[in-house]
Amino acid sequence: MGLESNLTGTFVGSRLSDALNWARKYSLFQYPFVTACCGMEFMSTACSHYDISRFGAEIPRFSPRQADLLFVVGTVSHKLAPVLRKVYEQMCDPKWVVAFGACASSGGFYDNYCTVQGIDTIIPVDVYIPGCPPRPEQVLDALMMLQEKIQREPLEKQA
Amino acid sequence: MAEILLETEDGDLDSVPMSLQMGPSHPAMHGTIKMRLKLDGEIVSRSEVEVGYLHRGFEKSCEAVTWTQVMPFTDRLNYVSPLCNNVGYCMAVEKLLGIRATDRCEYIRMIMAETSRIGDHMTSVGASAMELGGFTAFLYAIEVREEIWRLTETVTGARLTHSYCRVGGLKDDLPPDFEPNWRAIQKKCRTLIDDIHALLDKNRIFLDRMRDVGVISADRALAFGFTGPCLRSTGVDYDVRKAAPYMKYDRMKFEIPVGTIGDNYDRYLVRMEEIEQSFSIIEQCLKQIEPGPINVDDGRLVLPNKDEVYGSIEGTIAHFKIIMEGIKVPPGEVYSYTEAGNGELGFYLVSNGEGRPYKCRVRPPCWSLMQALPEMLEGYQVADIVPTFGSINMIGGECDR
């Protein structure tokens, strides 16, 4: 917002960052980059039974430019990797990434010629969710972990 | 929208054809499909489908693991109905071995495969409805699936990727309270499915976008290698469960629903009716099933129980050999096919007598369906791509493997 450099480390700055982070963590607009099996559990998490909207991450935006949380749900192959990277690059700062499931985190048991061994070889990741696929409860847990992480972020990272 | 308007010399507005890329990162393309479209105004004049974004090397991975370890990979083919894949793969290996599972095992496999089929069809119908704006129907459909998954979890221990079947048997028997649980869930599901019918069947928006859209004739469908609900929607009553009954399907009374013209609405109706048939098959299975062993009596295929493994040297050795070397399958080749959610799911296995498959080819029903998509879209509008693609029910894991 242009003020960061002046306010960093000051009392006003830290209060301001608390307020901003609080607002941000409860209004996460997610971009589900759904490719594979985990998408089914993502559906379950988003639908009425588990209802991710209780945690302030209700509305999936299907345009990366309107989203600030990238859910990489499922296996990413080498053919898809440039697409993922482009989607990430199109998102505005501040942005966060969740690697949903074993494949997105590490390639899972697909240790072969076509699978990317974890999306962190392409883009930075904030939270990893294990499981093949993870249960909805795990996803909600990951979302809360991400919210804690957002709350702790210092002001200068919020350009 | 998609036209580029050009002003000609005499002042008329004229349009030129436009090409458009749709996907792979598009909400209706499931993240794994790209379409190149040639548009003449709003009309799709030509299209080309590009797949392979979810190619995970199924075959290559299977060649590196034992016959039993292939099971988790089959789960993730059609990940909406994993139990159908489990059953299909096990039956292929059993055919190669020349054995047949026990009666109780076959009934349980049928029950579980049918529950999976209900989940598959519900997801397909729900997702189609959502993409057309019917979000409520989607929520109801997912609720049905959720109920079913909670039940399968009590049986298999997993919500989605079950790995429930084993060569020559099953991981576990049904829990004792399965039947009452199923009855309770069935009742709930029926209410929800009735609600979906009420929401969609006569919904003007839904009808307008589904009826007479994505039409394919029976002859063309056969020539493209269609199977499953998409083929049946054109009026061809080919269902593997009837045409070549496997397991105990020959003892079941059920109908094959067929459509008339092969449009999206027919595919929707066929799927909804198949759900009813699945309910009835499960009901009949529960009536006919009798107590008995679930695994074949063959120490070379089935793991010994834990008491033997820990209590006797023979048990330990048998356990070790099956786990480390894998079961031995005689050399040969076999093609075995079952009716999965999307149609004929075939496994073509080649064995050279070792503990690992020499080749484990899966014939994915979606693959045939997807290649006909350009023909099904030609002459329709851009907006018709979404319901047509949705009603084909492409599943990335199965299509690209």
Next chain:
Amino acid sequence: MSKKCVERLQAHFADQILSTHDAAGDETVVLKRDKLLDVLKFLRDEADLAFNLPVDLTVVDWYRIREPRFEVVYHLYSYRTKQRIRLKVPVDEDDARVPSSYSIWPGFDWYEREAYDLYGVVFDGHPNLKRILMWEGFEGHPLRKDYPINKRQPITTLLGEKS
């Protein structure tokens, strides 16, 4: 039931048939490549055969086990006469090409592209024979037995690194 179609083939194309077997109940005919299209057309057009549903097409790689190295495998089904048949066509590594069956069943379009992509078998006369599961520029054919399982060919790099 399916026995009949093997007999019909033997009567018409005796010189094309290398061997037959019916292990596990799957009728199989091993064919020469020369008149493959004639055989396929015969199977589709004869009224008592009428194989109108192309089921599956794949390749088996017998690297260092058998000669010739590749075997193209067709599975066909007839909806009307309820028969199934498997055809196998062995081809050499140096001359890994078979005529395309696209003109007979459009349903083998993608199957042939896939076989070309993953095994490198060329289908002569296919209108659009290019890679389908892998991307253009991928080197080699991953399902060949001599392609290492984890030989990766990434086409993008970590964000921030020079690609």
